Amino acid sequence: MSLQVFNTLSKTKESFTPLEPGKVKLYVCGVTVYDYCHIGHARSVIVFDVIYRYLKHLGYETTYVRNFTDIDDKIIRRANEENTDYRAVADKYIHAFRDDMEALDVLPPTMEPLATENIHEMIELIRILMEKGIAYQPAPGADVYFAVERFADYGKLSGRMLDDMVAGARVEVDANKHNPLDFVLWKASKPGEPAWESPWGPGRPGWHIECSAMCNRYLGTTLDIHGGGKDLVFPHHENEKAQSEAAFETPFVRYWLHNGFVNINNEKMSKSLGNFFTIKDVLRQIHPEALRLFVLSKHYRSPVDFTDETIAEAERGLEKLYTTLAAVMERAPEPQGDFPEKALQGQDKELYEAVESLPQAFHEAMDNDFNTAQAIGHMFALQRHLQRFLDRFGRKKLKGAAARLALKGSSSLQQHAAVVGLLGRDPQVFLAEHRTLKLKSTGLTAQDIEQSIERRKQAREEKNFAEADRIRDELEQKGVQLEDSPDGTRWRVIV
């Protein structure tokens, strides 16, 4: 079975075949840089990061373009509010975006073009549309519009009929437009606004035209995959498609992929509801890898609910995976010599089979429209077998074939997880990072805790268990749980 993807255009899963064998042209709508990014953006970039990673994993030479919209009304408004210019606003939030992406372990795309670097290409595209009579300017110096009625397929992507939409109550009324759904290609500038020269007077590009121009410039007239959030289907992607296909008369995109939204406690996240979380803020409390596991625990097209509980589950799950990896590293030193497969199988048939079956199970899940939730389920199954195997040895170190089997299991787990951007850290590093992050919410310092552990150790040695338990309960109330082991007492944060 090969890769199947759900195409918004056909509303079905289709076999993925790129236009050019072995090569994929991928374009994902980036952000408008007028504010910090929120966790909805985080979901989108993580989802497409995984798609990008998986395409590369399948051996496709993938060209991934993700733009920045660095000129638009919201940016200008923001600049006016902050008494600066649009460039300063855009640059500030481009940097912030890059910081977020780095923190989230999102791979850099092949190219990240700016809208303002492509004004010339947009003007050329609008010129073509004007020459074909598909675009019009109602009066000299006015905005330039795209005439939706001149493009027969308009509405096909979003599944709406022109007539239905015109009849709808929420379409803006604009006397300049031939049809209320006509949209701006070139926006005439008011005095004082940023402006570029054009055959239609000074102005700036409309929102949709930049993606059409950049797709064409960097990837050609037909892309394999165009992605973005569900909300972009209409009008943004519908309009991009109309512009590009009307201008170049070739199919614009072979597969349209759209990710679902992030809800907060079952409500749509929005600024007006005040349930708005920026990536920056969230990462102060949640490990970026836990956020990634949270996102990938549900299929990318479904809505996902961001709550304390769902995030805590992701954190516990990740901790569990890393704890097992750490245990293997600690207790299964690389053995000398070669061991036949039969010897490994003989150690633990179930674990051996879990290791052997993971590659196929993982690929079947991912091939099925990037079913990361299922793929992760398979990883947990392997983790459980691995941990069970380790436990069979009690506190003893594993040797020979047993050690080799455990290492085979942990490396398989890490290799598959890497394809979706998980488990890439050293287990001890992750556990330490996560603990440090969580510690902030307890109001304690690591030193406080170590001191308490020392006092409790003394009490235990004196068999003063009442005092030892009192210290332990006190820490637990503050969110720190102690775990005694023959090697000493470990602690972790449980809030």
Add this chain to the structure above:
RNA sequence: GGCGGCAUACCCAAGUGGUAAGGGAGCGGUCUGCAAAACCGUUAUUCACCGGUUCAAAUCCGGUUGCCGCCUCCA
């Protein structure tokens, strides 16, 4: 008003015609001074409801109810 999506155990979540993955939580057990962690066992004769198609349905079709999204900037 138009278009579309979803409904699986206490919670999260796969499964898309062949007899309910996985995770969390709970309960019982092992371990422990007692715990915690970990492991073992256990938790849906059933997939919102009602009909239909089929040898076979959570999966397909029709209807009902409930929730949600888009149609306006939006990931």
